[in-house]
Amino acid sequence: MSEMDKTIVEISGLSKTFKDVKAVKDLSLTVFEKDIYGFLGPNGSGKSTSIRMMLSLIRPDEGSIKIFGQDLQKHRNNILVKMGAFVEKADFYEHLSARRNLELLARYSGVNISDKRYEEVLDLVGLSSRSGSKVKTYSKGMKQRLGIAQALLHEPELLVLDEPASGLDPSGMRDIRELIRFLNEEKQITIILSSHNLQEIELIAKRMIIINKGVKIVEGHVHELLQQYNYFTVFNLNDAKKGWNILKESQIPFEKADTDSSNLRILCQRNEVSRINELFVENGLEIYGIKTEQNLEDYFLNLT
Amino acid sequence: MLKLINIELYKIFTQKRSYIGLAAILVIVLVAQGAMLWEGQAMHEFITKNLSDAFFMYGNLVNGYLISFLVLNFLWVHVPLLVVIVTGDIFSGEAQSGTFRLLLTRPVSRSGLVTAKFIAGIVYTFVLMIFFAIISLGISLIWFGKGDLMVIFNSVSILPEDDLLWRFILAYVYGFIGMTAIAALSMLFSAMANNSLGPILTTMAIIILFTMISSFNLSIFAAIQPFLITSYLDSWQLVFSFEVDTGQIIFDASVLLLHILVFYFITLVYFNRKDILT
Secondary structure (H helix, E strand, O other), rough: OOOOOEEEEEEEEEEEOOOOOOEEEEEEEEEOOOOOOEEEEOOOOOHHEEEEHHOOOOOOEEEEEEOOOOOOOHHHHHHHHEEEEEEOOOOOOOOOOOHHHHHHHHHHOOOOHHHHHHHHHHHHHOOOHHOOOOOHHHHHHHHHHHHHHHOOOOOOOOEEOOOOOOOOOOHHHHHHHHHHHHHHHHOOOOEEEEOOOOHHHHHHOOOEEEEEOOOOEEEEEEEEEEEEOEEEEEEEEHHHHHHHHHHHOOOOOOOEEEEEEEEEEEEOOOHHHHHHHHHHOOOOOOOOEEEEOOOOOHHHHHHH | OOOHEEEEEEEEHOOOOOOHHHHHHHHHHHHHHHHHHHHHHHHHHHHHHHHHHHHOOOOOOHHHHHHHHHHHHHOOEEEEEEEHHHHHHOOOOHHHOOOHHOOOOOOOOHHHHHHHHHHHHHHHHHHHHHHHHHHHHHHHHHOOOOOEEEEOOOEEEOOOHOOOOHHHHHHHHHHHHHHHHHHHHHHHHHHHHHOOOHHHHHHHHHHHHHHHHHOOOHHHHHHHHHHOOHHHHHHHHHHHHHOOOOOHHHHHHHHHHHHHHHHHHHHHHHHHOOOOOO
């Protein structure tokens, strides 16, 4: 994605204070067309507040939000008609069916939705067989999927998903990831995806911003940003001690390493991982598995 | 706007709690009517015991109008609670359940939403009052028949049978305005809250406190009584005076209408500035 791409969201100098707590401080960011933009930060970092300001649920104290080139405060309805959103939790009118909920929300949007479109959207999120059931009978995962369905109903150009995989099991998380990829690649929808899970963002986002305590830490292309920082890589070996000795005697730079009977954890730059792998193979070590081990905390420590 | 009002009405009338008020009115009025059917004559004789020494009474005095009048007096204190169970939840219910996040991320204006909710709340109040009127007056007339109405306030008035129906209709219309004012107050509190119970309890607490202050003829309260909404709620009783003070009724109704407008505008301003955090 080049910087010449069309800007869809442009936020500058955004701030919000709740009583004495500065939730967001002077936040600026840019989202381009057809982007999957990761909004990353630990719990309480100001992600949700920023997302809610983007959706006009919260009024900013300062700053400007331009979406589709229009000022959100002045052209709220024009903008929102082209946006779909899922914010934090999937809450619905529990006494109504999934289909009835979608019909009500479509009427709020002021758009006519065909029966075919309802079926299409419910089918897309795997709920078509339960569309007539009351939402109160749904599991959390089903509600999350319905949350995404309501955001997609009116075929938005920009989709804002705030922690859409929160509380889902691994297979549910994978389904959501695949759906997001499909929407971006096949339907050309620009997506802003908020999460506190770095791996989730790494797997799916093209560009990302990281915020902490309401302040932007870094913004850029996901893989470029992650390349710059060291990772823990865990090699599962037949003889981890031997691996450790080989590594020590090699010329490969690494920051630190620790070992137990079968695992060797090495903190090194990402591009060194393949060299270490080759080194172990050349020295006759059997490698049963390699995985990266990085959480947001490690990443923040690297950044600061 | 019509579309928004329709949606809000649909939401109200698909909720079970909306029928609590109707069911409560039905049960209470039927119980009261049943009791009057059983012991109404004895009760009436007890109330009018002193009068019967001085006056000769004849005709059907325990009639549908009297029963309806007694039910009106008896239930007037309780109807506000039945109204606010629904109207006090109209905003806060959505805040509590998180559905505002769904609605307000759609191209619907906050002012439009407030107006639609207010109108839907008023329509619900109207339905409740119509139901109350049909049950209390309609069934009473069917069960007990027609007759003159003896009203004892400061003096005793006997209102003739053919001069009563319009008075009851006016009383219910006035009652509707009063209940709408209470509904508007509860909707104001509802817009400010993020839980369902708070606005209902706050509205009722205020109504109880204000009613208490309005009812006491103490000089300490006299200065503030004209400014309390509850001072105007029972003016429906004025239509059962022998000579109806139309000017006073119009003034009192206007004060209630003014309350409704003020509560609506405060809600509008507040909700337009409210951050949706739930």
